Amino acid sequence: MTRTVLIIEDNPGIGELVSMQVKDLDMQPVLVDRGDDGLERFRRGGIDLVILDLMLPGLDGLSVCREIRAVPGYVPVLMLTAKSTELDRVLGLEMGADDYLTKPFSVAELAARIKALFRRVDALSSRASEQAKAEEVEVDGLRIDPVRRRVFVHGSEAELTAREFDLLWHFACHRGRVFSRAQLLDAVWGYNHEGYEHTVxxxxxxxxxxxxxxxxxxxxxxxxxxxxxxxxx
Structure with a gap:
């Protein structure tokens, strides 16, 4: 099936450039130039990837990203922005973005990031299949149910986000092993870019x-x- 990419970008030139690249990757682009309109389109479903500008009319990119992450299910988000400080990158990641690309960017780098995000989606699907076959883990009052993706602490359920659960499950599957922040980024987030360790x-x-x-x-x-x-x- 053809993957559908929602592009929320208010700069017409950049929007068209990204759309052309998405088409070159045999994917279907949907271009929207306002944050609120983009969020409304996302909520209608059928989106496989969101490419999201940070500075948008109607609703800013961080707010859009936060609302996307409040919707059940996982859809990767690639943030585009003219801002390049580490704080901006960390804010985007903490709001739920999966990757971050600073303007100006090359078409080749954009294509590489898109492909990498879909490899992550495929890896997560494989991980979910493995979790569906895995047994519960219980350690000192902490119980992790990988099939239902639920966690209980001394009988009370802890409400974890999808990323928090993946992080905990990764730890639980490798008890006693020490992981650096870069290793956790690579294993749980699916990338390892310098400067992103703070989100861990x-x-x-x-x-x-x-x-x-x-x-x-x-x-x-x-x-x-x-x-x-x-x-x-």
Whole structure:
């Protein structure tokens, strides 16, 4: 089936350029020039990838990304922006963007990022199939159900986001092994770009707040100073 790419970009020249590249990749582009209109189109369904500008009329890109992540199901988001500071990259990732491309960009790099995101989608589908066959993991009052993607701490359910669950499940499948932030980005997020490691810290902190009795002294997800993190062995 042909994949459909929603492009939310208010610059006509860039929008047409991205649309042409999407067509060259044998995908169907849908071009919208306002954030609110783009979000409305996304909610109608049938979108396989969102290419999203940060500065938009109607609704800014960060808000659009946040609303996309509130919709059940996973659709990758590639953010396009003229802003290039690390803070902007981290904000985009923390709102749920999967990757970040700074203007001006080359057509070849855009194509590479799109292909990489769809490889990640395929990998996640494979991971979901593996999880559907996996058994529950229970460690010291923490129970992880990979089939229903639910987590319980001493009998009470912890409401995790999809990314938080994937992060916890990755740890639980490799108990005692130490992972650097870069390794976690590659394994859980599906990419490893310099400067994005801060988003790992943010997700670790949020995960700890949901599953640890005392997040300041974590028992399950432990810090290995100077290296990274590991799960309780």
């Amino acid at each position: 810290n943010t997700h670790i902190n949020r995960l700890r707040n949901k599953i640890e009795t005392n997040p300041a002294e974590p028992r399950y997800v432990q810090t290995v100073w100077g290296v990274g993190y590991r799960f309780l062995d």
